[in-house]
Amino acid sequence: MSEASLPLFAADEAQPVPVVGTKARLPSYIKDHRARLRERFMSGGAEALPDYELLELLLFRAIPRQDVKPLARRLLDRFGDFNGVLSASPQRLKEMHGVGDSVVQELKIVEAAAHRLSRAKVIGRRVVSSWNDLLDYCHTTMSHRETELFRVLYLDRKNTLIADETLAEGTVGHVPVYPREVVKRGLEVGASALILVHNHPSGDPTPSRDDIDMTRRIAEAAAALEIQLHDHIVIGKSREVSFRSDGYLK
Numbered sequence: 001m002s003e004a005s006l007p008l009f010a011a012d013e014a015q016p017v018p019v020v021g022t023k024a025r026l027p028s029y030i031k032d033h034r035a036r037l038r039e040r041f042m043s044g045g046a047e048a049l050p051d052y053e054l055l056e057l058l059l060f061r062a063i064p065r066q067d068v069k070p071l072a073r074r075l076l077d078r079f080g081d082f083n084g085v086l087s088a089s090p091q092r093l094k095e096m097h098g099v100g101d102s103v104v105q106e107l108k109i110v111e112a113a114a115h116r117l118s119r120a121k122v123i124g125r126r127v128v129s130s131w132n133d134l135l136d137y138c139h140t141t142m143s144h145r146e147t148e149l150f151r152v153l154y155l156d157r158k159n160t161l162i163a164d165e166t167l168a169e170g171t172v173g174h175v176p177v178y179p180r181e182v183v184k185r186g187l188e189v190g191a192s193a194l195i196l197v198h199n200h201p202s203g204d205p206t207p208s209r210d211d212i213d214m215t216r217r218i219a220e221a222a223a224a225l226e227i228q229l230h231d232h233i234v235i236g237k238s239r240e241v242s243f244r245s246d247g248y249l250k
Contacts, residue, residue: 030066030067033067034060037049037053037056037057038057040053041054041057051076051081051082052069052072052073052076053072054082055072055075055076055082055085056068056069056072058106058107058110059071059072059103059106061106062102062103062105062106063098063102063103071096071098071099071103074096074097074098075093075096075099078096079092079144080144083140083143083144084144085107086107086108086110086111086114086144087111087143087144087145088107088144088146089146090104090108092146093107114140115140115141118133118136118137118140118141119137119141119164121133121136121137122134122137122161122164123161123164124160124161124162125160125161126158126159126160126161127153127155127159127160127161127195127230128159130161134153134161135233135240138197138233138235138240139235139240142197142198142199142235143199143235143236143237143238144237145199145201146201147169147170147171147175147201148169148170148171148174148175148198148199148200148201149166149168149169149170149175149198149199150166150167150168150169150170150175150177150196150197150198151164151165151166151167151196151197151198152164152165152167152182152185152186152194152195152196152197153165153194153195153196153197154185154186154189154191154193154194155191155192155193155194155195155230156190156191156192156193157192159193159230162189162190162191163185163189163191165185165189167181167182167185174210175198177198177214177218179214179217179218179220179221179222180221182194182196182218182221182222183218183221183222183225183227186222186225186227187225187227191227192226192227192228193227193228193229193230194222194227194228194229194230195229195230195231195232195233196215196218196229196231196232196233197232197233197234197235198211198232198234198235199234199235199236200234200235200236202236203236203237203238204236205234205235205236205239205240205241206234206241207232207234207241207243207248211232211234212248215229215232215243215248215249219249229249230244231243231244231245231249232244232248232249
């Protein structure tokens with residue numbers, strides 16, 4: 001094969017680039033596959049598609065002239081599942097061959113939309129009546145993070161969620177938390193109670209001794225200002241631990 005006949009590849013998504021002056025055409029087998037996949041999604045919803053096919057649908061827009069199934073499968077092999085792909089950092093995504101700015105942008109747009117949808121189900125609602133939605137929200141936004149994130153959910157006197165604040169981001173195994181900052185922010189938003197939430201990137205939500213000590217210090221600081229600590233939730237990969245339910249918080 002001569003050098004002139006070799007396909008050209010874009011540095012961004014490693015996909016074929018049309019020769020200047022010609023009209024790019026999608027091979028019929030790829031075009032038909034995309035049409036069938038879109039039709040199945042519209043008729044059966046996301047439940048009708050396995051993770052790799054749902055991921056293909058996202059990749060169609062970012063990579064218009066290439067079979068994206070191999071990339072979808074590589075991403076799932078690397079990051080575990082659909083949520084893991086969406087939650088992966090741009091830096092780690094770009095380590096994958098075939099992933100450039102366009103792919104990262106599409107994935108992060110969908111991730112942001114998922115976060116907003118789940119947040120809309122809990123903000124402004126009473127925690128007691130939306131507890132499962134609250135846990136779903138926490139898992140959606142935190143369970144696949146690669147570093148620890150500490151957030152505080154502030155509640156009013158009716159236990160309605162009035163603010164969701166990310167107060168600190170740490171490393172794989174530690175996040176710095178200052179009880180004074182937690183309580184200070186509670187006063188600023190007029191909170192009467194709060195719920196602490198943080199994640200364990202290891203996947204195991206079992207509280208550490210540091211988690212328990214930090215929770216106690218925040219509870220004492222909040223109580224001094226008549227703010228009640230309702231719970232501390234530790235988010236793992238597939239489950240969570242509630243300090244209140246598991247007896248860590250009296």
